[in-house]
Amino acid sequence: xxxxxxxxxxxxxxxxxxxxxxxxxxxxxxxxxxxxxxxxxxxxxxxxxxxxxxxxxxxxxxxxxxxxxxxxxxxxxxxxxxxxxxxxxxxxxxxxxxxxxxxxxxxxxxxxxxxxxxxxxxxxxxxxxxxxxxxxxxxxxxxxxxxxxxxxxxxxxxxxxxxxxxxxxxxxxxxxxxxxxxxxxxxxxxxxxxxxxxxxxxxxxxxxxxxxxxxxxxxxxxxxxxxxxxxxxxxxxxxxxxxxxxxxxxxxxxxxxxxxxxxxxxxxxxxxxxxxxxxxxxxxxxxxxxxxxxxxxxxxxxxxxxxxxxxxxxxxxxxxxxxxxxxxxxxxxxxxxxxxxxxxxxxxxxxxxxxxxxxxxxxxxxxxxxxxxxxxxxxxxxxxxxxxxxxxxxxxxxxxxxxxxxxxxxxxxxxxxxxxxxxxxxxxxxxxxxxxxxxxxxxxxxxxxxxxxxxxxxxxxxxxxxxxxxxxxxxxxxxxxxxxxxxxxxxxxxxxxxxxxxxxxxxxxxxxxxxxxxxxxxxxxxxxxxxxxxxxxxxxxxxxxxxxxxxxxxxxxxxxxxxxxxxxxxxxxxxxxxxxxxxxxxxxxxxxxxxxxxxxxxxxxxxx
Amino acid sequence: xxxxxxxxxxxxxxxxxxxxxxxxxxxxxxxxxxxxxxxxxxxxxxxxxxxxxxxxxxxxxxxxxxxxxxxxxxxxxxxxxxxxxxxxxxxxxxxxxxxxxxxxxxxxxxxxxxxxxxxxxxxxxxxxxxxxxxxxxxxxxxxxxx
Numbered sequence: 001x002x003x004x005x006x007x008x009x010x011x012x013x014x015x016x017x018x019x020x021x022x023x024x025x026x027x028x029x030x031x032x033x034x035x036x037x038x039x040x041x042x043x044x045x046x047x048x049x050x051x052x053x054x055x056x057x058x059x060x061x062x063x064x065x066x067x068x069x070x071x072x073x074x075x076x077x078x079x080x081x082x083x084x085x086x087x088x089x090x091x092x093x094x095x096x097x098x099x100x101x102x103x104x105x106x107x108x109x110x111x112x113x114x115x116x117x118x119x120x121x122x123x124x125x126x127x128x129x130x131x132x133x134x135x136x137x138x139x140x141x142x143x144x145x146x147x148x149x150x151x152x153x154x155x156x157x158x159x160x161x162x163x164x165x166x167x168x169x170x171x172x173x174x175x176x177x178x179x180x181x182x183x184x185x186x187x188x189x190x191x192x193x194x195x196x197x198x199x200x201x202x203x204x205x206x207x208x209x210x211x212x213x214x215x216x217x218x219x220x221x222x223x224x225x226x227x228x229x230x231x232x233x234x235x236x237x238x239x240x241x242x243x244x245x246x247x248x249x250x251x252x253x254x255x256x257x258x259x260x261x262x263x264x265x266x267x268x269x270x271x272x273x274x275x276x277x278x279x280x281x282x283x284x285x286x287x288x289x290x291x292x293x294x295x296x297x298x299x300x301x302x303x304x305x306x307x308x309x310x311x312x313x314x315x316x317x318x319x320x321x322x323x324x325x326x327x328x329x330x331x332x333x334x335x336x337x338x339x340x341x342x343x344x345x346x347x348x349x350x351x352x353x354x355x356x357x358x359x360x361x362x363x364x365x366x367x368x369x370x371x372x373x374x375x376x377x378x379x380x381x382x383x384x385x386x387x388x389x390x391x392x393x394x395x396x397x398x399x400x401x402x403x404x405x406x407x408x409x410x411x412x413x414x415x416x417x418x419x420x421x422x423x424x425x426x427x428x429x430x431x432x433x434x435x436x437x438x439x440x441x442x443x444x445x446x447x448x449x450x451x452x453x454x455x456x457x458x459x460x461x462x463x464x465x466x467x468x469x470x471x472x473x474x475x476x477x478x479x480x481x482x483x484x485x486x487x488x489x490x491x492x493x494x495x496x497x498x499x500x501x502x503x504x505x506x507x508x509x510x511x512x513x514x515x516x517x518x519x520x521x522x523x524x525x526x527x528x529x530x531x532x533x534x535x536x537x538x539x540x541x542x543x544x545x546x547x548x549x550x551x552x553x554x555x556x557x558x559x560x561x562x563x564x565x566x567x568x569x570x571x572x573x574x575x576x577x578x579x580x581x582x583x584x585x586x587x588x589x590x591x592x593x594x595x596x597x598x599x600x601x602x603x604x605x606x607x608x
Numbered sequence: 609x610x611x612x613x614x615x616x617x618x619x620x621x622x623x624x625x626x627x628x629x630x631x632x633x634x635x636x637x638x639x640x641x642x643x644x645x646x647x648x649x650x651x652x653x654x655x656x657x658x659x660x661x662x663x664x665x666x667x668x669x670x671x672x673x674x675x676x677x678x679x680x681x682x683x684x685x686x687x688x689x690x691x692x693x694x695x696x697x698x699x700x701x702x703x704x705x706x707x708x709x710x711x712x713x714x715x716x717x718x719x720x721x722x723x724x725x726x727x728x729x730x731x732x733x734x735x736x737x738x739x740x741x742x743x744x745x746x747x748x749x750x751x752x753x754x
Contacts, residue, residue, distance in 0.1 A: 025660070025688070025692050025695065026656055027656045027695040028691070028692070030653060031637075031638065031695055034646065034649065035641060071684075071687065071688060071691070096691070097687070097690055118691055118695070119637070119694045
């Protein structure tokens with residue numbers, strides 16, 4: 001059989017499918033291994049998500065599909081899912097004993113190709129090969145619109161990978177290994193099963209690489225972007241158009257996902273940092289502030305920007321009492337739904353300072369705000385794994401129309417929060433779920449940040465914000481409202497407990513929808529806002545990316561200096577972790593699911 | 609004769625485990641997986657389950673001693689434990705787990721504590737029954753091979 005036939009019609013197919021199973025439960029791991037072996041698959045088991053990632057990275061093309069449990073101690077299953085999808089582009093199946101719709105939805109949103117409920121039957125496993133094939137077909141189709149030739153190649157490569165994996169070595173792999181130089185031009189009718197040529201190397205989109213990608217996209221203009229153009233601009237010799245094409249595709253999906261989420265969840269407050277794009281919400285809580293939900297602004301979104309993983313390990317959040325107060329109002333005592341007051345100082349058109357810095361190390365928080373008088377102080381909450389997002393006020397004081405906030409914004413602070421900022425922070429295991437709801441009311445132009453702790457696990461810092469997430473509403477400061485801005489800044493610091501990755505992610509994700517909402521119909525974001533909107537959320541990697549990205553996009557609103565500053569800061573402070581690169585990206589996507597999971601928590605009301 | 613008797617006994621014991629609700633279909637799945645390559649698969653899995661479960665049980669116990677109770681954490685542990693129980697088809701134990709989680713959601717400390725005792729109890733009962741069953745099966749099998 002293994003005669004190299006790609007064609008799934010061979011009897012032996014899908015035998016030999018290389019499966020990686022990740023589950024912290026040793027009993028299940030053993031059972032699944034046995035079941036998969038029975039299906040004649042080649043099984044590798046792993047008890048820890050980190051190990052799984054490492055294995056996947058080490059053996060780039062060593063696996064065809066990944067099956068992972070949702071609840072794992074060292075890393076959230078959804079996060080792993082995102083990473084795998086992004087870095088390795090493998091189909092991932094999620095498993096859980098919990099079949100709640102919201103969880104399943106979350107899986108779907110994070111890109112899982114299937115969600116199995118435990119106890120799992122063997123027959124459910126015997127069909128998993130379909131996901132591998134399907135994915136390959138889709139990849140081919142997706143790239144087709146851009147470059148048919150490339151597609152063919154891609155397809156071939158994909159099928160090569162697949163088949164190589166399926167067919168153990170082999171003498172008969174001649175057909176499979178046949179190198180096809182069809183790239184430029186030969187159209188092969190065989191399609192997926194064509195045993196073509198070279199194995200496609202899976203590219204790991206590191207921070208730098210992604211940054212280049214983003215820069216290129218920005219430069220070209222999201223609307224006009226195409227893989228070839230991007231590739232040319234990126235000037236990375238070893239990168240191929242196919243790599244770029246598939247990455248671009250993902251990026252687009254990500255952006256459209258964000259957009260859809262915004263549309264569909266008006267009630268989810270997630271402020272996605274990235275989303276305040278020019279013309280849209282100026283503030284962008286997230287570091288990507290500028291991302292507006294509009295597709296065209298979608299380009300602004302930093303694909304990888306939301307990394308929730310804000311250097312989880314290194315976070316040492318500092319708690320600033322003062323800051324906390326000023327800021328957030330968000331922390332609800334211990335009540336899950338205490339509203340967070342983050343008012344965005346409306347006054348004039350608010351400019352959301354939108355500088356969200358997600359700093360891993362809180363200690364450096366303060367420096368973020370040096371840009372302008374309005375720099376928000378970083379309120380760091382002592383939190384082990386908290387990422388703090390800070391919203392900074394836009395540097396300029398001039399009143400700029402703040403799309404989101406109307407003139408009647410009241411100063412942000414704990415007073416009358418009109419906006420509820422809801423950030424859904426979800427921490428796995430010990431962390432608490434912070435959900436804050438961001439409600440942005442246009443007319444009231446205030447943003448309330450309300451942490452909803454629907455699930456508060458034991459958190460060390462339950463203080464106000466369960467997971468140490470403080471979200472300071474973004475004060476919309478208008479020129480002369482320095483005070484507001486300050487308030488805003490402090491308030492706008494959102495610290496996300498990030499140890500669990502998810503938290504940050506959630507936060508970020510949450511932001512996004514909000515942002516989108518905010519931006520909808522808003523005026524152009526003043527440049528000052530843009531600057532501030534560099535929310536550097538997450539880990540350094542994410543931050544940089546985002547910043548760069550955003551900035552590029554909104555040239556008008558972009559303050560290169562500011563960005564550079566921020567970037568520098570972040571680089572210095574954060575550890576760049578390539579791995580985390582995509583975390584942020586993932587987060588936005590993921591979190592959207594989070595909101596959905598906790599509808600009560602996420603509420604973004606845009607009052608008109 | 610003896611062997612037949614034993615085998616009948618094994619079958620009967622097994623049947624009653626299902627009838628009385630101690631085990632569910634998952635257990636049958638495990639039995640289906642048992643083959644020449646893994647002739648004692650079911651027993652190995654059950655043993656693995658019990659040794660791993662003690663870790664979680666212990667964590668829950670400790671968490672139940674803290675005051676105030678951290679329901680979120682308790683729920684999390686129990687969620688994991690429930691997943692584990694589902695692996696061997698421990699039906700009664702699983703339903704106690706569900707009950708426990710409900711009490712967690714309701715933040716009912718007393719309910720949690722009480723239900724947890726039941727979880728442990730069901731766990732112990734099942735363990736005894738399974739051990740007896742496996743032993744019987746070995747005897748019957750031995751007689752057979754004999």
